[in-house]
Every structure is written in structure tokens, then in C-alpha cells.
Amino acid sequence: MSFRTKKSLGQHFLHDGNIIRKIADAIPAKTGDRVIEIGPGTGALTRELLNRFEDIQVIEIDQRAVEVLNEEFPDLIIHQQDVLKTNWDDLISKTGDTYVVGNLPYYITSPILFSVLEKRDFFKEALFMMQKEVAERLVAEHSSKEYGILSVQTQLMSEPEILFDVSRHSFSPPPRVTSAVIRLRFNKPELPFKDETMKKVVRTAFNQRRKKLSNALKPLLGKELPEGFNYDDRAEHWSPETYAKLSERLEQTDSIS
Incomplete structure (x- = not known):
């Protein structure tokens, strides 16, 4: 046909x-x-x-x-x-x-x-x-x-x-x-956090990618920024592994707002 x-x-x-x-x-x-x-x-x-x-x-x-x-x-x-x-x-x-x-x-x-x-x-x-x-x-x-x-x-x-x-x-x-x-x-080990947690972190960061992450992540983290991360960076400067570390930290401390 x-x-x-x-x-x-x-x-x-x-x-x-x-x-x-x-x-x-x-x-x-x-x-x-x-x-x-x-x-x-x-x-x-x-x-x-x-x-x-x-x-x-x-x-x-x-x-x-x-x-x-x-x-x-x-x-x-x-x-x-x-x-x-x-x-x-x-x-x-x-x-x-x-x-x-x-x-x-x-x-x-x-x-x-x-x-x-x-x-x-x-x-x-x-x-x-x-x-x-x-x-x-x-x-x-x-x-x-x-x-x-x-x-x-x-x-x-x-x-x-x-x-x-x-x-x-x-x-x-x-x-x-x-x-x-x-x-x-699909050969990666299971992520130590929920997919949804990581998605929230990443999407919030890139939603205002021209801003420093200290400002871009405020809607998610509030004023309490977990230690050990450079929030003077912009979203594109963090590696996937850094986003993974932050996602894991937030789940461990139950600190997503």
C-alpha cells in the first residue's frame, strides 16, 4: 500500500x-x-x-x-x-x-x-x-x-x-x-538516592543556569547549604558526580525543602 x-x-x-x-x-x-x-x-x-x-x-x-x-x-x-x-x-x-x-x-x-x-x-x-x-x-x-x-x-x-x-x-x-x-x-550501579531527588536538584540548578548555585538552588535548599560544595560555581560547572553527591547528602539529612 x-x-x-x-x-x-x-x-x-x-x-x-x-x-x-x-x-x-x-x-x-x-x-x-x-x-x-x-x-x-x-x-x-x-x-x-x-x-x-x-x-x-x-x-x-x-x-x-x-x-x-x-x-x-x-x-x-x-x-x-x-x-x-x-x-x-x-x-x-x-x-x-x-x-x-x-x-x-x-x-x-x-x-x-x-x-x-x-x-x-x-x-x-x-x-x-x-x-x-x-x-x-x-x-x-x-x-x-x-x-x-x-x-x-x-x-x-x-x-x-x-x-x-x-x-x-x-x-x-x-x-x-x-x-x-x-x-x-545500563551498567551503572544503583543510585544511592531516588531518581526524583536528583531530578529536583538538577532541574533547580539549571533553571537559572546564569546564576551562582548559591542563588539558583535557594528554592530547593533555602539558606542552609550543605558543606563541601562550591556554590560560587554555576550549574554547568558541576560534574554529574557532584550532583549525585549533593542528592545523596540531601536524602541522608532529609533537607530538601
């Missing part, structure tokens, strides 16, 4: 066979593992995954794409739903590791990323294609202009690595920007 992409869903379908193979090559799934693809569209990457791995499931919200996938891959397990409302407990492998892969729509990249990071205990790795500018934020070092909330949270919850760039001409229709494929390894 003919298929017209929907701008409202941010659809840019990958058609470059070389890039498709490189993405599949980067997934180290083995027998007994499951690969879940987010937003397969009409199945260009799906076909390659099915040729390589025995347990593939996909999440697709567009009914038209689901019809194409059902026709092309009658045995494929398709979850027609919004990925942001997905109950990951129902999808992960009960016998092996679970990998998640997807060409993320630019307009909801961050919400999908945060959703997967929140459920990181379910996954071995994630392999996402996204706008290159966003991928660079995920791996940015502190004190750089790209460093921000995404950088801190992603680096505390995973080990991010940009694998390769993807030209806009590898898609139909071509987006206006270059993309990149990034791998997130």
Missing part, C-alpha cells in the same frame, strides 16, 4: 541500507534476548532485525503503519500504542536481556529518553537515533555549552556513547538536520 508520512508524528523513515545494517550490527543481542523497536514505521529496520534476531517486538502508534507491518511481517508482535504510555513490565523478556532500539521522532525525543531511563533496570542497552545536537548533549562534559539537564541525568543513569552520524539524505522525507545513533549502556 502507498504510504504518506505524517508531519504530526514527526515521521522520517530511514531507507539507507548501509545505516540500517550498522544499527543492527551494534545490537549485541544473543539467543534468548528480546529486541524491542520503537516506531518501526513501515519496517525498514524491522526487516533487518528479524533476519538477525529471534525475538523481535515493536511499538507503533500509527494505524496505517501497523497495517503495512501486519502485511509484510504476519508473525511480528506489534503493540499499537503510544510509547510514552507503554507498560514496560509487559514487554521485557522474562528469560534473557532486553534491548530497545528506535529512530526517535525529534519532537518527543526527550520524553521517550526519560521514560526509558526511568525504567533502565528493565534494559541491557538502548540504541537510539536522534537529532545530532541532542545526542551531543547526552555525552557533553561539564563546563561545555552543550552540558545541561539531559547530560547529567543520562550520565548518572547510563553510559552514553555516540556511535556514528546519519545524513539527512538517509531518510524519506529528509529532515532538516543531521542525526546520530547513540548507545546507552
Whole structure:
């Protein structure tokens, strides 16, 4: 069937066979593992995954794409739903590791990323294609202009690595920007504080990133600033590890206001 992409869903379908193979090559799934693809569209990457791995499931919200996938891959397990409302407990492998892969729509990249990071205990790795500018934020070092909330949270919850760039001409229709494929390894030890504590600290700090942290963190900490931190710094100067230390200290002393 003919298929017209929907701008409202941010659809840019990958058609470059070389890039498709490189993405599949980067997934180290083995027998007994499951690969879940987010937003397969009409199945260009799906076909390659099915040729390589025995347990593939996909999440697709567009009914038209689901019809194409059902026709092309009658045995494929398709979850027609919004990925942001997905109950990951129902999808992960009960016998092996679970990998998640997807060409993320630019307009909801961050919400999908945060959703997967929140459920990181379910996954071995994630392999996402996204706008290159966003991928660079995920791996940015502190004190750089790209460093921000995404950088801190992603680096505390995973080990991010940009694998390769993807030209806009590898898609139909071509987006206006270059993309990149990034791998997130979920190999970090469990954080000694709640995710929500760290999120409050980081978001409060970067909410006024031009101010010194002594002022930026006041809405959260009040006037009592825990010792051992340089509050004359600005938000981008603290490493993820420093934010982690402050988050742990605040939970230990129950001093978040």
C-alpha cells in the first residue's frame, strides 16, 4: 500500500541500507534476548532485525503503519500504542536481556529518553537515533555549552556513547538536520538516592543556569547549604558526580525543602 508520512508524528523513515545494517550490527543481542523497536514505521529496520534476531517486538502508534507491518511481517508482535504510555513490565523478556532500539521522532525525543531511563533496570542497552545536537548533549562534559539537564541525568543513569552520524539524505522525507545513533549502556550501579531527588536538584540548578548555585538552588535548599560544595560555581560547572553527591547528602539529612 502507498504510504504518506505524517508531519504530526514527526515521521522520517530511514531507507539507507548501509545505516540500517550498522544499527543492527551494534545490537549485541544473543539467543534468548528480546529486541524491542520503537516506531518501526513501515519496517525498514524491522526487516533487518528479524533476519538477525529471534525475538523481535515493536511499538507503533500509527494505524496505517501497523497495517503495512501486519502485511509484510504476519508473525511480528506489534503493540499499537503510544510509547510514552507503554507498560514496560509487559514487554521485557522474562528469560534473557532486553534491548530497545528506535529512530526517535525529534519532537518527543526527550520524553521517550526519560521514560526509558526511568525504567533502565528493565534494559541491557538502548540504541537510539536522534537529532545530532541532542545526542551531543547526552555525552557533553561539564563546563561545555552543550552540558545541561539531559547530560547529567543520562550520565548518572547510563553510559552514553555516540556511535556514528546519519545524513539527512538517509531518510524519506529528509529532515532538516543531521542525526546520530547513540548507545546507552545500563551498567551503572544503583543510585544511592531516588531518581526524583536528583531530578529536583538538577532541574533547580539549571533553571537559572546564569546564576551562582548559591542563588539558583535557594528554592530547593533555602539558606542552609550543605558543606563541601562550591556554590560560587554555576550549574554547568558541576560534574554529574557532584550532583549525585549533593542528592545523596540531601536524602541522608532529609533537607530538601
